[in-house]
Amino acid sequence: MLDVPRERVRYLAGLLSAQRRMLGTRRRTRALTCNYQALMILIWFRKAEDTALLGAGFGISRATAYRYITEGITVLAAQRPDLHDALKRAATDGWAFVIIDGRLFDSDRSSETTTxxxxxxxDAWYSGKHRDFGANIQAVMLTDDLPIWAADAMPGHLHDLTCARELCVTAALNWAAAELDLPALADAGYEGAGHGIKTPTRQPADGKSLAITNRTVNRLLRGLRWQGERGFAILTGRWKTLRHTTISPRRIGDVVAAALHLTHFEYRYLAATR
Structure with missing residues (x-):
């Protein structure tokens, strides 16, 4: 039994069918129909099943199973909205602010190095902060915990602010604050991110206590920011394959984007556009 609604299987099967038509795939030349391929992909996302065993259960080879899952990831990740469009929708829906946060998504060790x-x-994908290998994923969340956008994967050794700047996430949030009156809340790691990105005031280096005003603002920011920081927990709690991946770390961004789109379908966040 798979605790996934039948309508989601049909939805993914429709995306896969459109992909096959675009590629010019002839009928009855695939080992699995679109429905069975969609079901296999959702099992992989939901239960993190071993790909070889999953393929055997559907009567296909390991290589074919990997190819079908990769195709599903690509099709779903292609539905990822543009960050500016996601921010426009948040402003139109009446949200007062959004939350920006980053997370290290665990993966197998990579041999890629950097200076x-x-x-x-x-090691490019090793995070000294988390003492683990993985990809840094930046995401924007609403205050009801729902992630609305996720970025491409960045090497785990990079800090959140560096990743956000290189991916132009901070620039988009600066634009949203200026043009849409939609500020963003962030933790202290994003200090200096620019206009409209609110971060807590750090403790003075000389050991003195923060002013009462700064402590009040910090407490207010913490009380508002935690609601959106649960967005990553929604993704990893629902889609177990995100807890640890064995694919290339550079592909983790696509896997997260695919899981995000499935989550939007589950929360009916696509209703306004589909």
Whole structure:
């Protein structure tokens, strides 16, 4: 039994069918129909089943199972909205602010290396903060916990602010604050992100206590920001394959975007556009 509504299977099957028509795939040349392929993909997302065993259960080879799952990830990730469009919709829907946050999505160790700011050779996908290998994913959430947009994967050794800047997330949030009157709340790691991105005031380096005004603002920001930071928990709680992936870390962004689209369908967040 798979605890996924039948309508979601039909929806994904429709996307896969459109993809096959676009590629010019002839009828009855695939090992699985669109419905069975959609079901297999959803099982992989929902239960994180071993791909070889999953393929055997559907009567296909391991290589074919990998190819079908990759195709499903690509089709779903292609539905990811543009960040500016997502922010416009949030403003139109009447939200007073959004939350920007980053998370390290765990993956197998990668042999890719890079040079640190100190000139040392380090593992590109290793996060010293989390002491684990993975990809840094930036996401924008509403205050009801729902993520509305997720970025491409960035190497785990990078800080949240660096990733957000390189992906132009901070620029889009600065624009939203100025043009849409939609500020963003963030943790202290985004300090200096620019106009409209509100971060808490750090403790003074000399050990002195923060002014009462700053402590009040920090408490207010924490009380508002936590509601949106649960957005990552919604994704990893519902789609178990996000808890640990064995694919290339650079593909994690597409997997998260695919899971995000499935979540939007589940929460009927696509109703206004589909």
């Amino acid at each position: 640190s700011v100190n000139g040392k050779t380090i």
